[in-house]
Amino acid sequence: MPTPPEPDLSALASLAHELAITMARVVGDMALVVDGHGVIAEVAEGALGPIAGCDQWVGRRWIDTVSPGSQVKVLSLLQEVTLCGATTLGRELMHPVPGQADLPLAWSAIRLGSHGPVLAVGRDLRAVAALQQRFVEVQQEMERHYWRYRLVQSRSQRLYQVAHDAVLVLDAGSLVVLQANAASAELLGRRLEDLLHQPLTDSLPVSLLGSVLELLVATRSSGRAVNRRGCGTGPSGRLDMAAAPLTVDGRRQLMLRLRKELGGAPGDGGVDEVLALSRMAEVVETTADALVITDADGGVLMANPAFLRLTGVADESLLRRRLLPELMVDTQGAWAAMVDEVRRVGMVTGVVLEVGTPDGPPRRVRVAAALLAEGEPACIGFAGGVEPLPDP
Template identity: 30%
Template sequence: MHNVGTSIEQWSENPRLYFADLEAEVTAAVIAASADLALVLDGQGVIRDLSIRGPQQTELSDVRQWVGRRWVETVSVESRGKISSMLETAAREAASGGPETGAARPERQVNHPLSGGQELPVSYSVVPLGSQGRVLALGRNLGALAAVQQRLVDAQQSMERDYLRLRHTEARYRLLFEAVDEALLVVDANTFNVFEHNAAAARLLGENSRRIIGRPVIDFLAVPSQAGAQALLALGRNAGRGESDELRLAGNAAPMRMVVSLFRQENASLLLLRLIDLTGPAATAEDRPVSEAESLSLTQVVNAMPDAFVLTDMHGRVLAANPAFTNMLQLPPGDAVIGQPLDRWLGRSSVDLNVLISNLRQHGTLRLFPTTLRSAYGEPGQIEISAVAVADAQPPCLGFSIRDVSRRLPADGRSNRQLPRSADQLTNLVGRMPLKDIVGETAELIERLCIEAALELTRDNRASAAEMLGLSRQSLYVKLRRYGIQDMGQGAGSESDA
C-alpha cells in the first residue's frame, strides 16, 4: 500500500517523468476514458472537437452539433457566466505557466439545453493546452444524479400533499365526530377497551375523558345488560355488525340501544359503538314514520325543482319523473316517460347508464357525472348527473338529479377555440364526443395555434412563418384559408414575405 501511495504522490508532483513521451492517440484515449464529455476549444472558446463516452452517444446526439460553435452558446443563459469564468481562469493559468503543482481543479456545473425541452447538466473542469490558447474541458454527466434528485423532490412533494390531505381528513372527521349528538365510542375489537369517544358519549356516561379511555366498555353498563352486551360485541367482531334490543347503563335507568359496526385501521380491528337513547328526541325522530303531509310537501318540492329529477328501478327503467325532465326531453307533460329505459335519452349509448348503475351499486352515490341527454327529436345537450341508490327501499330504486350545463360559461372565461390547459379538461370530453372527434378537433386546434404563433413571431411574414413551421408557402396559404386566419400585422398585404 505504501508503494501505491508513493506512486500516486509522484504522479502529482512530477507528471513529466511519466507522461512526457505519450503519443497524441494515447492521450486522446485517456481523455475519452476519463470524462463523460470532453471538449477541445480554441483560443476564442470555439469547440473544435469533442468526445462522448458510453451510452450517452445515443442519448446526447445533439452534442455532436456543438462542433464549430462557441462553448458559451451551447449552455443556458444562467450558465454563461460560469463558462466565461472558466475560460478566463484557463487563460491566466496558460499565461503563468500552469496551476500550482498538486492543486485540485475546481468544477463548475452548467446546463446545456437539448431538443425536446430537456437540459443536460454537466460538471466541467478546464485544463489549458499549451500557449496557443487551446483549452480542454472535461465534463461529468450529472443527468442521472439530477433525475434521482428530481424523483426525490417529487416524492417529498407527494408526501407533503398526502400529509396535508390526511390532516384535512382528520380535521373533518374530528369535527363530525364531536358535532353529532349521538354517543359514539371506538373500542378495540379484541379487548373491548375504549379507544376513543366523542363529547356526547362523555355526557351520557357521566365521566371525564381520562376515566373513559382504556377502560372496558362493559364496565359502563348495568350488570343485567353486561352479558348481552358482551355477546353483541363478539357478534360485531365476527359478523361485522350487530344491534341490541335494549340495555341500560350503570346508574342510568333510561333504556338504550347499542349498534355495533366493525372497521379496520392500520391493520387493527376496531368497533364503532352507537348508543341510542330510546326515550330521547333523536330516537323519536328516527323511529317515527314520515307523515303524509311531509310526503306531500316533498313531492311538491321535487315537482317544482328547475333541475330534472328521475326515479328508476335498479335496472334504469323510469318509475317517476318531475316536469323539468319532460321539458328537457321536449315532451308534453304526462306519463310518456314512465316505464321507459332511461338510456333511451341518456348518453351517447347504453354505456353511460351502465357505468352510472355500476357505480351506484358499488358506492351508493355519484356526483357531477358529465354526459349528454338527447331530446325526443335527437338533439343532444350537455348535462351533469348526481345520483343515489336506495337499496333498502321497497322496491329498491335509483334517484337521478339532472342539470343542464350546455349554457354554462367556462370557469376561467376561455373561448371554445382555446386549447385545454390540462389532460383533465380533455378527458372531460369523453362521453360527450366520440374519440375521433376529440382527437380531430384537438389536432386542428393545435395546428391553428401554432400557425398563429408563427405569424405573430414573424410579424406576419408568411415566408418566414412557413419556414419556421416546416411548410411550403402554398401549404401555409391553404391552412390560412381553412382556418379563416386574417392578417395579424399592420403591414399585412405588403408582401413582406416576398
C-alpha cells in the same frame, strides 16, 4: 512553503485531439477542445454515446451549446481556466437536446499552455439527476402520508367532540374506553367520568350488552367497519350501531357509534347523509383559513366563508364548477401550475401565491394543497391564509 509553479503543458497543445479522445474514453463521457475565443474545435464522445446535435458543435461557441441558465457558468469556467490554468471546481451545464429533456453534464477543464487550447471533460449526470428527483418524490410522499395521518387524527378528534351521536374509542383488546363524548354518557345513562378508562362492558345495560359485544367482535376479527340497524335496546330505546377499526400510534383501537334508531327502511341512508352533510358544514364553517375543494381540473366543488371573502363572491353557488385559476385572477399561470403539480406529486405545501383583484392590489396567500384520492373521482383540497404584501 512557496506554491510550486503550474506545469507547462504547451507541448501537449498539438496533441489536443488525441487527448480529447483519450479523456472521453477513460475519464469522462465527452471531451471538447476549445480555442482561445471560446469556440469548439473538436468533439470527442466516450461511453455516453452520440448526443443528438453534438456533431454540429464544432465551429460554434461553447456558450451557444448550453441552455440560457448555464451560459454564465461557461463564462465563469473559461475565465477560471484563463487565470489559473485549470478548474478547481466542476460546473454543471445543461445542454439542450432536440426532442428530449436537457442533458446535464459536469465539466472540468485545463488549458494546454498559456496560449494553447482548453481541454474540457464532461461527465453524464442523468443518473444522478434521476436519483435526486426520486429522492424528492419519496420525501414528498412521506410528507403526504404524514399530512394525511395528521388529518385523520384531526377528523377523529373533531368527530369525537362535535358529533350528535354517541361516539366512543375503545382499546381493541380490553375494550377499555379511551375516549367518549358527552352524548355517549347521556345515551347510556352514565356519568362521563364513570365511562372513561373502564371496560365498556361494565357500563352497558344487560339489554344492550350482547348486541354491542357481537358488533365489536365482528369488527375486530374482520378488520372492517360493521353496521347494525335497530339492534339492542338501551335506556333511550332501540339503537343503530356502527363500529370501525383504528390504528393509532401502533395500537389497535375500535371506534363505536351509537344513536337512537332512525326512521326509514333499512339501508335508507337519507337521514345519515343529512347528518353527515350538516357536520361537514360545521367543520367547514368554523375553519379560519380559506378552504376550497375542487375537482381534478380545478373546478370548485365546495368552499367556506373565508374563501368567499377572499374571492369577493357573496354566494357559494356562484363558484360551483368555476376554475380556481379564473377565480384567483391567475394572469401569471401560478395557480394553474399548482393544480398540475398537486395532480403530479399528490401534495404541495407552503407555496405563496398572489390573488389578483379587478380593481385593487393583489393579495398574497400561503397555500397548502393535497390530492384527496380516497374517493372517485379524485378531488383536490386547498387551504390558505392571507399574508401581508411586502413593503414596496
